[in-house]
Amino acid sequence: MARVAFIGTGGMGQGMARNLLDAGHDVTVCNRTIAKTQALVEAGATLALTPRRAAAGAETIISMVGDDHDSRQVWLGADGVLAGRPNPNAVAIESSTLSLQWVQQLAGATGAAGLSFIDSPVTGGLSGAQDGTLTLLVGAKEEDLIRARPAMEAFSQRLIHFGPVGAGTAYKLVVNLMVGVQAVALAEGLLLAEKAGLDMAQVLPALTSGAVGSPVVKAYAERMLSGDHKDVTNFLARWMHKDMEYALQLAGGAGQPTPTSAAATRIFQKALDEGSANQNVTAVIEALREGSDLDQ
Numbered sequence: 330m331a332r333v334a335f336i337g338t339g340g341m342g343q344g345m346a347r348n349l350l351d352a353g354h355d356v357t358v359c360n361r362t363i364a365k366t367q368a369l370v371e372a373g374a375t376l377a378l379t380p381r382r383a384a385a386g387a388e389t390i391i392s393m394v395g396d397d398h399d400s401r402q403v404w405l406g407a408d409g410v411l412a413g414r415p416n417p418n419a420v421a422i423e424s425s426t427l428s429l430q431w432v433q434q435l436a437g438a439t440g441a442a443g444l445s446f447i448d449s450p451v452t453g454g455l456s457g458a459q460d461g462t463l464t465l466l467v468g469a470k471e472e473d474l475i476r477a478r479p480a481m482e483a484f485s486q487r488l489i490h491f492g493p494v495g496a497g498t499a500y501k502l503v504v505n506l507m508v509g510v511q512a513v514a515l516a517e518g519l520l521l522a523e524k525a526g527l528d529m530a531q532v533l534p535a536l537t538s539g540a541v542g543s544p545v546v547k548a549y550a551e552r553m554l555s556g557d558h559k560d561v562t563n564f565l566a567r568w569m570h571k572d573m574e575y576a577l578q579l580a581g582g583a584g585q586p587t588p589t590s591a592a593a594t595r596i597f598q599k600a601l602d603e604g605s606a607n608q609n610v611t612a613v614i615e616a617l618r619e620g621s622d623l624d625q
Contacts (some may be wrong), residue, residue: 332355333357333387333388334358335401336393337392337425338360338365338393339358339360344484345424348458356373356374358375359380380402388416391419399425399430404423409453411438417443420476421444423435424449425450428449429582432468449494449497450497454563461484462485465489466497468499502572502576505576506572506580514611516614520614529554533554540608549611556614556615558608558611558612558615565606566606566609566613567607570594573595597616599616
């Protein structure tokens with residue numbers, strides 16, 4: 330079993346770290362809000378107050394945080410992982426969904442410190458993190474991945490190795506951009522169905538079982554109709570917007586036009602501006618209700 334430092338025990342990280350413990354790994358946890366580590370410490374994890382201390386002696390260092398800024402603090406901050414003396418043979422795994430530019434910079438920084446680096450954003454949501462059934466979207470050298478697999482398999486049921494470092498992040502950004510667009514299209518369709526006077530009790534099962542019944546539609550449609558977005562069953566609207574912005578940056582760098590995706594991202598921004606940042610991603614529907622001042 331491996332000595333694992335797990336940094337970032339929010340919604341996703343909590344479940345991932347718990348599964349590492351359940352698999353018998355020696356886990357040290359660190360989180361900006363210490364209260365979010367309590368259940369893990371009670372389950373057998375060791376608490377570290379800084380990423381620097383968490384990483385000391387670890388064979389595998391995993392980060393699961395919100396955005397580029399948080400990741401930068403974890404790794405390069407004054408009390409970050411690289412401010413100390415991490416095991417030079419350790420594998421650094423960044424599981425957060427981040428910009429490709431930052432992931433490439435981070436790979437260089439960890440490599441200069443003697444660490445191996447894997448970018449491994451995840452899909453599967455909160456339930457997947459809790460159940461240990463996440464899908465890992467990996468960019469790494471094969472030899473590094475072999476070393477890290479025992480820890481990574483503790484919280485996943487599938488691992489897709491897309492290629493070298495950065496490939497996993499690029500794929501995740503493509504996926505989340507498409508998810509965001511589908512969420513906006515679903516919101517528009519539901520609102521149009523209501524305005525057309527359709528029986529929404531019929532519309533919902535018809536949509537989820539028909540040709541457009543994607544996993545996104547099945548996961549989001551009922552919550553959108555209910556208008557209850559406070560209980561976060563998928564993930565926060567602000568994280569979806571952040572991922573879409575990073576994906577648009579990727580598209581810009583690649584010279585790929587994304588007019589539909591850019592429009593959907595603006596609708597998510599409007600939802601955030603109206604107070605939905607910390608609500609379920611389904612709250613984007615509220616930005617499209619009557620009275621919207623979106624540009625036509």
